Amino acid sequence: MKYRPLATVFIIIAIIIFPYWIYIPALIAAMAVLPLYWEGIFLGFLIDALYGGKLNSASSFFFSASFLSLAGLLLLIPIRARLRSHV
Amino acid sequence: MNYLQKNRPNRGRRKLILFLLGVFFIGFVIFYFLNGIIISAIAPFWKTENQLTKVLSDWKEIWRSKQALVSENARFKEKISSLELELNARPEAYDGNDTLLSLLGRKAEDGGITAAVLVRPPQTPYDMIIIDAGKDDGVLADSQALLPEGPALGTVSEIFPSSAKIKLFSSAGEKVSAVLERSGLSIMLEGAGGGNFRIVVPRETPVEKGDRILSADIFSRLLAVVEDIKVEPTDSFKEIFARSPANLFNIRFIVIRP
Numbered sequence: 001m002k003y004r005p006l007a008t009v010f011i012i013i014a015i016i017i018f019p020y021w022i023y024i025p026a027l028i029a030a031m032a033v034l035p036l037y038w039e040g041i042f043l044g045f046l047i048d049a050l051y052g053g054k055l056n057s058a059s060s061f062f063f064s065a066s067f068l069s070l071a072g073l074l075l076l077i078p079i080r081a082r083l084r085s086h087v
Numbered sequence: 088m089n090y091l092q093k094n095r096p097n098r099g100r101r102k103l104i105l106f107l108l109g110v111f112f113i114g115f116v117i118f119y120f121l122n123g124i125i126i127s128a129i130a131p132f133w134k135t136e137n138q139l140t141k142v143l144s145d146w147k148e149i150w151r152s153k154q155a156l157v158s159e160n161a162r163f164k165e166k167i168s169s170l171e172l173e174l175n176a177r178p179e180a181y182d183g184n185d186t187l188l189s190l191l192g193r194k195a196e197d198g199g200i201t202a203a204v205l206v207r208p209p210q211t212p213y214d215m216i217i218i219d220a221g222k223d224d225g226v227l228a229d230s231q232a233l234l235p236e237g238p239a240l241g242t243v244s245e246i247f248p249s250s251a252k253i254k255l256f257s258s259a260g261e262k263v264s265a266v267l268e269r270s271g272l273s274i275m276l277e278g279a280g281g282g283n284f285r286i287v288v289p290r291e292t293p294v295e296k297g298d299r300i301l302s303a304d305i306f307s308r309l310l311a312v313v314e315d316i317k318v319e320p321t322d323s324f325k326e327i328f329a330r331s332p333a334n335l336f337n338i339r340f341i342v343i344r345p
Contacts, residue, residue, distance in 0.1 A: 016129060017136065019209035036103065038110045045118040049125050051211035053244050053254050060260075065212070066118075070111045077103055 008039050015046055023047075024065075031072055035080070044069030123247045126217070130250045133205040134219060165337070172332050173236035175299065175309060199344040200224055201235070205250065208335050214258040214280055216241070218341055221249045226343050233342045238309040238332045239302050243343065253341070256310060257282045257331050264303035265310050269293055276300060276310060282331040284311045287324050300329055 007030045014023035031040045044066035055061045118125075147154060202220035211217070220226050230243045232253045241255035256263045261278035265286075270293050279285045288294065298313040311329035318325040 016132065017210075020212035021209060024212065036107075038107060041107065041110050042114050045114040046125070047212065049118045049122045050129065051206070051213055051215050051217075053213065053215060053252065053258070066111070066114060070107060073107050074104060077100055081100065 004034055004037070004039070007034060007037075008043070011043050012046065015043065015050065027069070028072070031069065031076065036073070036077075038073065040069045040073060041066060122245075126247050126250055126252075130205060130217075130219065130247075133217070137203070137205065168334075169236055172234070172238065175312075175332060199233070199342040200226060202226075202251075202341050202343060204338050204341055207338055208281065214241075214255040214261075214278065214282070214335070215244075216253040216255065216335075216338065216341065218251050218253060218343075219249065220343065221247045221251045223248050226251045227345050230343050230345045233308065233344060234333050234338070235340055235342055240331070240333065240338075240341065251343075255282070255331070255335070257284060257335075263310070265300050266303050266307070267292070267294060268299040268301050269295070273303060274300070276329070279328075282333070282335045284329040284331070286327040286329060288327060290318065290323050290325050292325070294325070294327055 007026075011023055011026050011030060014026055027040055027043055031037045044064070047065040052064060053060065055064065061067060144158070200220055202218035202224070204216055205219050206215075206217040208214060208216075216232070218226075218232075226243060226246055228243055228246055232240045232243060234240060239256070241253045241258075243251050244254040245252040254261065255278070256276065257278040257280065259278055259280040263276045263278075265274050265276040266272065267274055267288070272288065272292055274286050274288060277285050284300075286300075294313060294316055296313055296316065299309055300311040300313065301307040302310050309332055312332055313327055314330045315328040316325060317328070
């Protein structure tokens with residue numbers, strides 16, 4: 001349970017300091033590893049707020065980090081339900 | 088007797104989906120209103136980070152003489168490429184251009200607001216730059232962002248009190264009118280991300296690697312340089328790949344002109 005806040009803090013710092021090829025894989029990894037990592041949506045919004053432009057078209061909305069985080073989490077729900085963590 | 092199991096309503100999954108949609112909606116509302124505040128709060132941190140990076144690199148040079156020479160060499164190389172860029176960006180018929188401008192009642196622009204770059208790619212995933220000048224410094228929305236050497240980079244997309252976001256022409260999907268210098272053909276330069284551009288022109292259009300692509304406005308500023316040309320034998324068009332003349336990953340200063 002302690003990993004969640006730690007991961008969130010690390011990703012926030014990475015978003016502010018590091019290049020995108022560090023914080024985006026870290027965000028994807030957190031979403032995949034931690035159960036229902038809804039904080040990922042807020043982190044996506046943080047990326048958009050800091051580095052994104054105005055949402056002036058449907059394509060810019062669908063390719064925003066926040067929407068992609070939401071889509072990723074929604075896709076992970078059925079995948080996670082089918083995964084077995086035991087033999 | 089065996090009965091097939093009916094599909095379960097799966098309420099748990101539906102609840103999760105609704106929860107995530109709710110989080111998305113709340114996030115959208117919060118970040119829509121706090122956008123400027125977040126940037127203004129983090130901008131001083133970026134400034135400090137830039138200063139610290141500079142101080143640390145200077146400090147390193149004192150202790151590492153070889154390293155100092157290497158970095159000095161790198162600085163000189165950067166200076167040479169900057170001067171080359173300035174030379175490339177200079178229109179060929181300079182006097183003629185001035186005469187044309189005076190005939191049209193326009194003046195060549197000088198000055199502008201010089202700003203330091205706080206954040207640049209690859210820290211920004213989209214081709215965006217954040218500068219340390221904003222509304223308080225006289226930066227206006229849709230102003231042009233240029234390199235000090237002359238080439239145009241993008242336009243100011245959002246302004247905050249002491250910072251501003253610049254959307255580069257090379258942002259994916261961004262389109263800007265331009266002219267191929269060799270043929271004088273008007274084209275639509277399409278951003279492909281990472282300082283790259285893509286253009287489609289008729290097959291017969293004369294283009295060569297290294298050709299300059301200029302802005303379609305009266306100032307004919309350098310926008311990109313042709314890097315590669317792709318032609319399929321069966322196509323009636325050819326695809327041109329161009330690159331921004333500036334290295335986006337180490338831009339330090341920018342000039343904003345209305």
